[in-house]
Amino acid sequence: MTDEVRSANDDWNAASGRTPPIRKVVGLGRAHRQVRPYRRTSIRWLLRTVLLALLDMTAFIVSLLAVGMMVPLSGYGLDVTFPPALLGFAATATATLLVFRMYRQSWRFFGFAHAAGVVGLGLLGSALGWTLLILGQEATLGLGLVAAALTQWMLATGLLMALRSLRRIARENMAGTKIRLGAAVRADLPQALLIGPAQWAMSVIELMRAEDDPQFAIAGILLPSEADVIDRIGGVRVLGSHDKLVEIAKAAEAQGRPFSLAITLDDGMYLGNREMTRLTHRARELGLELSRIKNHWSQILQRPGAEDPKNLSVPDLLGRNEFEMEGDVITRQIEGQSVLVTGAGGTIGGELARQLASFRPSRLILLELCEFNLYSIEMTLREKYPDLEIHPELCDIRSRDEVNRVFEKHRPSVVYHAAALKHVPIVELNPCAGVHTNIIGTKHIADAVTEFGARAMVQVSTDKAVNPVGMMGATKRIGELYSQALDMCGVDDPDAPRFMTVRFGNVLGSSGSILPLFRRQLEEGKPLTVTHPDIERFFMTVREAVQLILQSSASALAEDLERGSIYVLDMGKPVRIVDLAYRLIAQYGLEPEVDVEIQYVGLRPGEKLYEELFDDCEEEVPSKIGGIFEARSHPIPLPFINKSIDRLFEAVRRNDAAEAERIAHHLVKIPSSGARFDLITPKKKPSLVDTAATP
Numbered sequence: 001m002t003d004e005v006r007s008a009n010d011d012w013n014a015a016s017g018r019t020p021p022i023r024k025v026v027g028l029g030r031a032h033r034q035v036r037p038y039r040r041t042s043i044r045w046l047l048r049t050v051l052l053a054l055l056d057m058t059a060f061i062v063s064l065l066a067v068g069m070m071v072p073l074s075g076y077g078l079d080v081t082f083p084p085a086l087l088g089f090a091a092t093a094t095a096t097l098l099v100f101r102m103y104r105q106s107w108r109f110f111g112f113a114h115a116a117g118v119v120g121l122g123l124l125g126s127a128l129g130w131t132l133l134i135l136g137q138e139a140t141l142g143l144g145l146v147a148a149a150l151t152q153w154m155l156a157t158g159l160l161m162a163l164r165s166l167r168r169i170a171r172e173n174m175a176g177t178k179i180r181l182g183a184a185v186r187a188d189l190p191q192a193l194l195i196g197p198a199q200w201a202m203s204v205i206e207l208m209r210a211e212d213d214p215q216f217a218i219a220g221i222l223l224p225s226e227a228d229v230i231d232r233i234g235g236v237r238v239l240g241s242h243d244k245l246v247e248i249a250k251a252a253e254a255q256g257r258p259f260s261l262a263i264t265l266d267d268g269m270y271l272g273n274r275e276m277t278r279l280t281h282r283a284r285e286l287g288l289e290l291s292r293i294k295n296h297w298s299q300i301l302q303r304p305g306a307e308d309p310k311n312l313s314v315p316d317l318l319g320r321n322e323f324e325m326e327g328d329v330i331t332r333q334i335e336g337q338s339v340l341v342t343g344a345g346g347t348i349g350g351e352l353a354r355q356l357a358s359f360r361p362s363r364l365i366l367l368e369l370c371e372f373n374l375y376s377i378e379m380t381l382r383e384k385y386p387d388l389e390i391h392p393e394l395c396d397i398r399s400r401d402e403v404n405r406v407f408e409k410h411r412p413s414v415v416y417h418a419a420a421l422k423h424v425p426i427v428e429l430n431p432c433a434g435v436h437t438n439i440i441g442t443k444h445i446a447d448a449v450t451e452f453g454a455r456a457m458v459q460v461s462t463d464k465a466v467n468p469v470g471m472m473g474a475t476k477r478i479g480e481l482y483s484q485a486l487d488m489c490g491v492d493d494p495d496a497p498r499f500m501t502v503r504f505g506n507v508l509g510s511s512g513s514i515l516p517l518f519r520r521q522l523e524e525g526k527p528l529t530v531t532h533p534d535i536e537r538f539f540m541t542v543r544e545a546v547q548l549i550l551q552s553s554a555s556a557l558a559e560d561l562e563r564g565s566i567y568v569l570d571m572g573k574p575v576r577i578v579d580l581a582y583r584l585i586a587q588y589g590l591e592p593e594v595d596v597e598i599q600y601v602g603l604r605p606g607e608k609l610y611e612e613l614f615d616d617c618e619e620e621v622p623s624k625i626g627g628i629f630e631a632r633s634h635p636i637p638l639p640f641i642n643k644s645i646d647r648l649f650e651a652v653r654r655n656d657a658a659e660a661e662r663i664a665h666h667l668v669k670i671p672s673s674g675a676r677f678d679l680i681t682p683k684k685k686p687s688l689v690d691t692a693a694t695p
Contacts, residue, residue, distance in 0.1 A: 049103045053094050059159035060090040060129070067152040077139040085133055092132050093125030093156070107167035108231045118160050126153040189217040191257055193249075193288075195242050195279065196265035197224055198233055204263065205234035216261050220248070242279060249286045259288060266292035276523060333414070333554040334359040337455075340412035341366060342397060342445060343419030345373025347507065348460060350380075351546045352416050357381050363389040365410045367419070369396050397441035407448040415457040416549065417445050420476065424464065427472035428606035431657045435648050435664060438475035439482070443645055446486055449497050456498040458553040459483040461566070463505045463538055466614060470606020474664040480566060481671070482645065485638040487563045500556050501566040502549045503631070505538025505574075514577060518584050527597035528581045535609050536574040544569070548628065555625045566631040567623065568614070617671040634671045641667070 067073075068080040080086060097103065100121050105114050130149045133139065194201045201221050208214055220239045231238055239248050245262070252258050262283050266276055276292075283290040339356055343349035344366035350373075357364055364381070368374035371394060378392045391410060395402045397419050420438050421427050427434035442459065449457040461480050464473035483499040490496025508515045514537075521528050540548075552567035582592045590596050603609065614620050618633040644667050651659040 057090040060093045063155035071148040089129035093129045096125035107164045110164040110168045122157045190260040191219040192216040192261040195222045262288045330554040337413040349418035403444045407452040418460045425604045431471045434475045442479040459501040461503045477668045527599040536576045538571045568629045
């Protein structure tokens, strides 16, 4: 790092004279251009070195006189009280320390390495001093003289260490009485505060010194505890422990040099989850940008936010490798096409939009109900793909008129339908809302695909639609059945649009999924909550889920695969939730049931203990697409399912949750019941649904 970037916390001098200490440490009252680096030949350095050398000489003199009083050295021809001999001995021993640069080490930073140097060089210096005495006075050698020399060396070593220890003790006692803030000479750079152990802080400082164009200047350090506080590390002022963050930040702001960036070590070992969460909250309240450093030093220079505390390892978490797609077949189906994505602001819809944009469609229509989510995904895509024609559309899929307006305006060729209500307990408590979005909304999108001549629609589904017990799974299953019925209508018409359903398990990292919950609980120092010790789920990453959607739909279009099939990712074996919790805890460097407790809270409404990928009525067949299976089942005739959905819509309009649940759960059981497809009548009529089995 250049001279102008070096911290003012080094022992530098200003040409304008000395400034008051509290103003000096924050860089006030000085002209930056007049600051020059400290010279080792300066008067201050000479005075400091002379003072320390005199103290060490005193220690050697006292140790030699003490030995002279304890051992009769006159019998060997030595007089250690003779002033020239006494001073010569002390000067020789002290000169040894000076030659080997022991005075370049701060006594305030006295530690093991410094102590080892004192022991070794003290022995060498004392040996040289005794040699000078013996030769100068022509003394006689003997065992008593050797014992006296060893005794003197031990006494001198003890005194040398005592002097240095007293200086460190004095500094530690004084450190807590006054906050002395540091400041970088470069006022145009953001002022950074390092929060971490001393060795890590020193590594960061050394790394920054190698930068020709730094992005920030390190102006202070906070160490793990008050007991560890030292005065400087690598020339940067140590301001206290991490518990003093608020006090120090406010003091710096009051003195005109506020911190704008805090960099902390977040390896799961230095600070516990509870302490890290508190630190995060304090930084947010103070308006500090907090960068949590893991393993890669590039994070320091790129200054990432604190959004992603851990890079997920799919093999470690799920016990299998990630699914990889083939891009060529997708490019052939998407390039130059007008593509629409519903729910484009959600986790799956957003990733769909990002990956679709890379395959060069002629235009990309983003359909979303939440304005902020729509704005976010639009800005992301416009920045990354400035040449792509993007059309954001605020639209509620529950409104047929709004959906038709968007389709009439843009005439999409391929539609990816990811909009849905997906949280099991919420849909269970709000069944009419689940029916309205997941069934009626899906029907509106599918009908618009048919009416406005789109080439294909891809329905995003879930394993919760298999043999569902809750309303969320039931509504998604009816969406599957409706798409399947429309797809089967085109068996004899090669130009009819394709309606494909893609089914997969839980998505790691999606909003409302288990992984963000576990992460938040870990960072807040809370126990991890699991519904049941035996509950298990199929898991995949967001990237895998989207690749499955794109790969299966593009392959089905390219090879004109059999209609009515549901595509299912081969996700390997299901993973127990408690095992996922254990693996995540281990990735944070903690020990399950020791550092982090697991609490079992019971199954939620509408939740199953085990999920399945294939319904009872479905036949599992290998697919021509690698890593993907096909599920083939008995479809429901379109007229029957249309009339049943009309009944569901009437129940929603009346807010009749019981009727909506009755119709939905009955409808999902029909493919495997062998029932006659009669209309589901209103509950108030005496004759309900005739489900008599037919051969």
